[in-house]
Amino acid sequence: xxxxxxEDRNHIKxxxxxxxxxxxxxxxxxxxxxxxxxxxGGNALDEDAAGKIYAAKGRPSxxxxxxxxSCMEEVAPLVKEIPEAGxxxxxxxxxxxxxxxxxxxDKVPYGTTGGLDTVAIRMPDDPVANRLIALAGVPVAAxxxxxxxxxxxxxxxxxxxDMNGRIEMIIDGGPVGIGVESTIxxxxxxxxxVLRPGAITMEMLEAVLGDVSVDPAILGxxxxxxxxxxxxxxxxHYAPKADLTLVEPEDVDRENGLDEKxxxxxxxxxRELSRGKIEAGCRVGVICTDExxxxxxxxxxxxxxxxxxxxxxxxxxYALLREFDDLGVDYIFSESFPKDHLGQAIMNRLxxxxxxxxxxx
Ligand code: TXA
Ligand code: MG
Numbered sequence: 001x002x003x004x005x006x007e008d009r010n011h012i013k014x015x016x017x018x019x020x021x022x023x024x025x026x027x028x029x030x031x032x033x034x035x036x037x038x039x040x041g042g043n044a045l046d047e048d049a050a051g052k053i054y055a056a057k058g059r060p061s062x063x064x065x066x067x068x069x070s071c072m073e074e075v076a077p078l079v080k081e082i083p084e085a086g087x088x089x090x091x092x093x094x095x096x097x098x099x100x101x102x103x104x105x106d107k108v109p110y111g112t113t114g115g116l117d118t119v120a121i122r123m124p125d126d127p128v129a130n131r132l133i134a135l136a137g138v139p140v141a142a143x144x145x146x147x148x149x150x151x152x153x154x155x156x157x158x159x160x161x162d163m164n165g166r167i168e169m170i171i172d173g174g175p176v177g178i179g180v181e182s183t184i185x186x187x188x189x190x191x192x193x194v195l196r197p198g199a200i201t202m203e204m205l206e207a208v209l210g211d212v213s214v215d216p217a218i219l220g221x222x223x224x225x226x227x228x229x230x231x232x233x234x235x236x237h238y239a240p241k242a243d244l245t246l247v248e249p250e251d252v253d254r255e256n257g258l259d260e261k262x263x264x265x266x267x268x269x270x271r272e273l274s275r276g277k278i279e280a281g282c283r284v285g286v287i288c289t290d291e292x293x294x295x296x297x298x299x300x301x302x303x304x305x306x307x308x309x310x311x312x313x314x315x316x317x318y319a320l321l322r323e324f325d326d327l328g329v330d331y332i333f334s335e336s337f338p339k340d341h342l343g344q345a346i347m348n349r350l351x352x353x354x355x356x357x358x359x360x361x
Pocket of ligand 2: 143144152
């Protein structure tokens with residue numbers, strides 16, 4: 001696997017991406033940075049390239065891929081129609097961390113959409129991603145560039161750990177900005193529905209659309225009779241090797257967040273649970289924040305970011321889960337976060353990683 005370093009993200013030279021674009025055009029695979037997480041790219045119109053993506057990730061082939069475009073004009077050939085809601089969201093949030101589900105045109109092969117009659121499309125904001133897609137001249141199918149079941153990659157090193165030897169090239173554009181995958185909104189149905197929360201938040205979507213529904217699959221554990229609309233949400237994604245438990249106060253005020261009493265109760269419980277496992281001879285990791293770091297003494301204590309900056313927490317989340325995988329701890333106990341704005345995406349990823357093991361205080 002060849003590794004190409006981008007010298008200056010704000011002045012990308014075509015020579016730096018020319019070979020990668022050629023690989024994509026001829027059916028090969030290239031991992032590249034986006035503003036959310038690193039993607040594993042292949043030609044979205046080439047069923048064989050899609051097949052290679054599934055093989056490299058070890059991903060079930062009924063889990064559809066997102067087609068990435070570099071400009072608005074590239075959308076029309078891929079879809080049957082662009083519904084009103086879709087048009088509004090494109091105008092408000094593209095390029096950016098928003099994926100939309102459209103009815104697909106015949107041009108998009110079922111190999112890319114996992115057999116569905118819809119196609120997921122996103123126009124990334126990252127200059128490296130945008131330039132690469134434009135140079136390739138084809139829509140680029142790109143799931144997150146991790147092995148299926150591992151945390152999504154937020155640096156080129158993460159991609160290297162999972163994909164070295166499995167793909168032709170990795171473009172290193174430095175660490176990503178956001179750190180959690182794009183928001184997915186289905187605009188192919190009557191009322192637009194959020195299938196996966198991300199940096200385009202519920203609050204931002206409501207400001208543009210008014211009414212938005214939320215797929216039950218993103219709120220909690222799936223019962224046997226609820227089928228998520230995004231097939232990928234049914235898999236236990238983002239799973240760290242250790243057994244992760246979140247501690248969450250009851251009745252958190254969505255607007256104002258945790259009060260001092262709830263904060264102290266949460267920290268106390270994380271301490272108590274980790275101490276219990278350490279005394280039983282287990283290796284324990286603790287996920288805290290910069291603000292609470294000084295409250296912990298036992299176990300491998302790591303801050304996930306500043307509690308007062310949701311962006312910092314999202315940015316560090318997956319790298320921290322990978323760090324715990326490398327440390328080889330048996331249990332992880334984590335503080336939790338209010339679910340407003342970016343907090344919804346943060347708690348969606350943490351809860352899934354924990355298999356919805358949440359202790360209430
Ligand atoms: O931020 C992102 O979206 C990143 C970067 C690389 O752009 N990509 C990403 O792709 O997260 P992936 O494959 O890891 O997640 C795509 C999700 C899956 O849960 C999949 O089931 C859902 O999108 N999806 C794709 N096509 C769909 C469709 N036609 N209908 C419903 N869900 C779809
Ligand atoms: Mg993924």
